[in-house]
Structures are given as structure tokens and as C-alpha cells.
Amino acid sequence: MGGTKKKADFKVYMKRYWQLYAMLLLPMLYLLIFKYIPMQYIQIAWKDYKLNMSVWKMPVASDNGLKYFKQAFSNRDFWLSVRNTLTLNLLDLVLGFPAPIIFALILNELRLKKFKRVVQTVAYMPHFLSWVIISSLALQLLAPSTGLVNMVFNKMGFASVPFLNDPNHWVLSYIFIGIWQSFGWNSIVYLAAITGINPELYEAASVDGAGRFKKMWHITLPGIRPTIIVLLIMNLGNILGSSFDRPFALQNKTVMDVANVISTFVYTNGIKGLKFSMTTAVGLFQSVIGVIFLLIANSLAKKFGERGIW
Secondary structure (H helix, E strand, O other), rough: OOHHHHHHHHHHHHHHHHHHHHHHHHHHHHHHHHHHHHHHHHHHHEEOOOOOEEEEEEEOOOOOOOOHHHHOOOOOOHHHHHHHHHHHHHHOOOOOOOOHHHEEEHHHOOHHHHHHHHHHHHHHHHHHHHHHHHHHHHHHOOOOOOOOHHHHHOOOOOOOOOOOOHHHHHHHHHHHHHHHHHHHHHHHHHHHHHHHHHHHHHHHHHHHOHHHHHHHHHHHHHHHHHHHHHHHHHHHOOOOOOHHHHHHOOOOOHHHHHHHOHHHHHHHHHHOOHHHHHHHHHHHHHHHHHHHHHHHHHHHHHHHHOOOOO
């Protein structure tokens, strides 16, 4: 009887909610085709890559399959790219992570709705520009001699600043261009979290004489703290990851010592150098370190009383 009742309940449930499962079908197919099936090629890290041979039939590399890991770990450029990736991502985290939170808090305090919408639109727009366009704009604005910013500096009697040609200046330019490109779009999540805060809390705070700053500090920030923690954990999980288009579009030969990250190292050695096995080993190393950071960040969040991401 119990089994029959469960089957009947399941049929009723599916009849009521089948549309939700149908909507999940395309995302699940995407994950299967583009994320899970390609995982079989991770074997290349332990094998001698042969273009005309199935990945399952490729011969295992020497040193019990560790040949290409040893090649990567003995490569000076690899460790340079690891250092640069960690440095740039940590600076992105320290300087860039708070930016959308601060912007969302400020935007939430604006009372003129039309002005608020204009500010939101202007802040979101850079997200939709490709890094090729952004790098072209950066070159036009920040070039040492012909850039608009340096031309203004020269008119004011100041020396030109090598924003994109000096390693230290390039790092700061890279970070702040990235913040400008993403802070508006990233603030959407925090604005959505703010709308979920009970308005009665603000009314009670007003009755108690709290000003805007105190409401922000004691109500808004604690209200969006779970969202902040989840996004922080996800960012920490990607601490050794890096997009390809941003560093590749902004780098040049004069700053390669600080601009060559893991993604551009893989492109140079894997795509252009045809070292597929070695760069697959690098990608695997990058993923493993990312998972370790994710686990550590999640466990720390739980120790501090937050829910984490699982």
C-alpha cells in the first residue's frame, strides 16, 4: 500500500511541476555536453598526446605518467604565471570585492528613482563591453605620450604616467579597469538581497532615532551578510583561476613579468606551442588548488556561524 501511495503522490507531483523539470532539461544537457563529457580528456595530462589517436588508446607518459607534471613544475614561466595569478586575484579580491557591496549600499540610499535608474544603467554598461574594446579604450586614454589622461597631466605640468608600460603601474591599472568593468553588474546580486530585508526593521530603527548610516551598518549589512559570504567563498575558490581575455587584451611585452598568468601561459604553450599534455597537467593542478581553497573557505564560513554553499 505504501509503495502504491508513493507512486500516486509522485505522479500528482510530476503532473503539477513537470514544467519546472522541463526547464531544467536544457541546462542539464549543456552541463553534460560541455562540462562532463569533455572531462574524459583530462587523461591527456598523464599520456603522450597523439592527434590521430583516441584518448583512451594514447600511451601512458614516462615516469608513471608524471612526465608532464614534472615538466610543468620545473618550468620557470609556470611558477611566474602562478605568482602573477595569485597576486592579481588577491588584489582583485581585496580591492574589487567590496566595490559592488559599497555601490549597492549607496544606490539603495538614493531616493530619486529616475537618477537611481540612470546611475544603474551607466554602471552596468561596461559589463557588456568586450575586453578587446576595453583594452582599446585603455590604450587611447592611458598611452604614455598620446593618451588623453597623460596629455591632461602634461598640460597641468605633471610628467606622463606609464599606466600600461611599467609593471607596477600596469598591475594597478589592470585592477582598477577590472573593478570599473564589473562592479555595477556584480552589485545586482546585493541589490536583490537588500530588497529581501524586512522594511519593518528600518521603521523600527527610525522610531529609535537611527540615522541612515546606522541603518546601513546595523540592518542592511547584516541582512546581506549571507550573500556576501557565499560570493566570497566562490571568489576564493577561483583564487588560482583567471580569465583569458582580460590579461591577454591588456598585456604587452614590457610587462610580461607581471602580466603572464596561468591562462595566457596555457595559451602560449598549449595552443601555440602544441604542448597539450603539459598544459592539461597545468589545468588539472589549477582546478585541484581551486577546489582546496573552496573547501577551506566553506569550512571557515561554517565555523563562523554562516551556512556556506553546501
